[in-house]
Amino acid sequence: MKNDNSNSRRKFLQQIGATSLVAASSPFASLANQAKAEERILQYDRKITANDKIRIGVIGYGVQGHFDLNTALKVPGVELAGICDLYTGRIDNAKEKYGNDLFTTNNYKDILDRKDIDAVLICTTDVWHARITLDALAKGKHVYCEKPMVYKINEGYPVMAAAKKSGKVLQVGSQRVSSIGYAKAKELLAAGEIGKLNMVNAVYDRQSSIGSWEYTIPKDADAMTTNWDKFIEVTEKMAFDAKKFFWWRAFKEVGTGVAGDLFIHLLSGSHFITNSKGPESIYSTGQLSYWKDGRNLPDVMSGVMQYPDSPEHSAYQLTLQVNFISGTGGQEVIRLVGSEGIIDVIGNNITVKHSLMPEAPGFGGYDSLFTFSKSMQDEMQKEYDAKWTPEQRKRKTKEDIIFKVPAGYDDHLDHFTNFFDSIRTGKKVIEDAEFGFRAAAPALACNDSYFSKKIVHWDPVNLKLK
Template sequence: MKNDSSSSRRKFLQHIGATSILAAAAPLSSLATNAKAEERLLSYERKTSANDKIRLGVIGYGVQGHFDLNAALKVPGVELAGICDLYTGRIENAKELHGKGLFTTINYKELLDRKDIDAVFICTTDCWHARITLDALAKGKHVYCEKPMVYQISEGYPVIAAAKKSGKVVQVGSQRVSSIGYAKAKELLAAGEIGKLNMVNAVYDRQSSIGAWQYTIPKDANALTTNWDTFIEATEKMAFDAKKFFWWRAFKEVGTGVAGDLFVHLLSGTHFITNSKGPESIYSTGQFSYWKDGRNLPDVMSGVMQYPDSKEHEAFQLTLQVNFISGTGGQEVIRLIGSEGIIEVNGSNLTVKHSLMPQAPGFGGYDSLFTFSKSMQAEMQKEYEAKWTAEQRKRKTKEDIIFKALEGYNDHLDHITNFFDAIRANKPVVEDAQFGFRAAAPALACNESYLSKKIVRWDPESMKLT
């Protein structure tokens, strides 16, 4: 494709309906012939219906519980029926926001016992995810569980079995897999837009105290107001520690660190885009770089995973990075690197950049040619020019393309809407229990690798450690 040398490039807007994003997209073959193509807009028009009212219960009303519920209440036909949290201040907050008549409890089993609740959001500390999911399915509730789906790899198998047996909808909360941007990246990769994939670089950096989980701790926090004895039932007996209750992500006794919070987002996104079932080898390392506040899981962490050749994709390597004191100011990007270019996914936007090798092999320049005798150089130069035409020696060019979601698009709302649509239509979700586990297990294995300083072997087909 020729480069456009004009001072002002024309922008072509591609409107893609959310209900058929892949089918409605312009054929990729047309991109190569459209020399002016530069920017395309991913528009989104979801039709929602209030048919079949769904009554919702929320278990864990912290930061993510608030965000998830706020999104759910934007979906037509969804009603709040109850909230459970161990901290009494959040129970009070729930009634202030949603009315004094709202059913609230510190015992999640009381919420599950209610016949008027159809589905639950599980937004608790990681160590409670599997237990509450199993109890909710046993009570006939549909489940939306925040990532990671489980706290320990061993918990994944009973959750998958229970989800299958129950016949209920189970969706894991890695919302980006419902993004129209990720869907577009998936389409482009499958169409060969960047050649053959060989590496993925995935980064989720932050640079703030809140981003590093130093959340505000209320002045009345104590063992009674947090129902501490109940809180530690899912883990191990330990003395009250307000940080472990409110900053739980930073402590391995109750949370899963950057691996379970952020690596899992990068893994689920990579798996969705590539159709992958997971890696076969996992290695991770980390350090305590800045936030030395008592946490026992690192604030800077990297992972390297090898993905095998499979029917879904050719072999590729995945690198993972989280830096909580990043001079970038923070970034979230999945960079898919192929033999002919890259797809860089930033949130729901993406950029495609191409780099095509010439048909002819390299000759001259930074080469051993100049070290030969002049007669040999001349002879080989003549042979090279006779074999390869000037056109074959040129690097081909192809225009970069930018895809942007419409302003206001929200993949979190999309993911939650997909959950309720699946309940109403009895259809599969994007991130079911098996998908959620295939992202959670390698993430959790990163912690195991970091702590043991060993490579972890994983079978992505059987979903078991080897």
């Protein structure tokens, strides 16, 4: 019955509409009988139109390459012009999906040489991101590069310089920063809804083999079908290993582990919401708890970062957590903790809870007062009562709020729409090279800290290791 009521209520909210936010007619019920919360649906009425045709090429047609291409093609006026992948089976898959006339290749430079391609989606192994991005910009292509933007911190500087020099659009693929939910969290924080920010707790847990990157490996995988020599062209020389090709995120030689895959989502999201330039100290630790499949990067990892007081925000501490064998079943939460409440960003939805301290200081109860002599207790009680009114001793209350995005909302589509809008209009993208590097550098520093067992010191203003 509860589910039926919730569904009916959701349909009602969608039907009546509003110019800004839609408030529920009845309060949100809590099983714990806590303070009642008002539920609101975030307005979303974005019209996507095609001003100009944009032809794209995909470089790296694996899991994310498929997702990115499928989403990009939902934007009107975007057309597929070519696909590149090293594994022959994925070339076959591309032709099966888009026809034998589709241009395909196992050499990304063939995509860049095509004059009918305006933009490329770089969805390759992390170790290839910087080189392909630099080559694409040099060829005059707009670039959508999956996160992390770079594999090593020192690769970020030439990429930022090339993006600036080229005049082309570069968008990094942490799609949550285009979410209307994140935009609402940013607005609430800036408005002082939870007082002064002092901590951010960010968690991205999973509990599945696929979530832990144990993807299915095709039966025909070998050094020839994967073009292994090309694959390791930018790495140390390694004997063929199907896991390193298809489970590459789990191996430091070609991937960046949970830091580059999931910490970076939490970093880019929290940076967007807080307007932060980044942390000044970074420490990370981890372990291999369950997925002992040959990987050399941890499956449980935590990080602690200290963000300095700045014009953008007050000083705060950020904790990061990824657990690939979490009994929660998996969760993705960014919790912003302030002096007067919390904002929980759960997926694209927002929950705001308030807790306000009374104006008067604490006195009595679990206090040292009762340990004093009776005469001292009486004297101090009289002084306290004279100074503070009963109203000043009470905790003020403020209604909690739940913000939800409309059913079917897709932040991935919004991120691609922002990318193509920028190509068409010249407006700034949500996640340019500098923003992407400000998220990538601390994430990659977590791996450096994990292996060195040392604190990494970072200059968030000048973007340099100290």
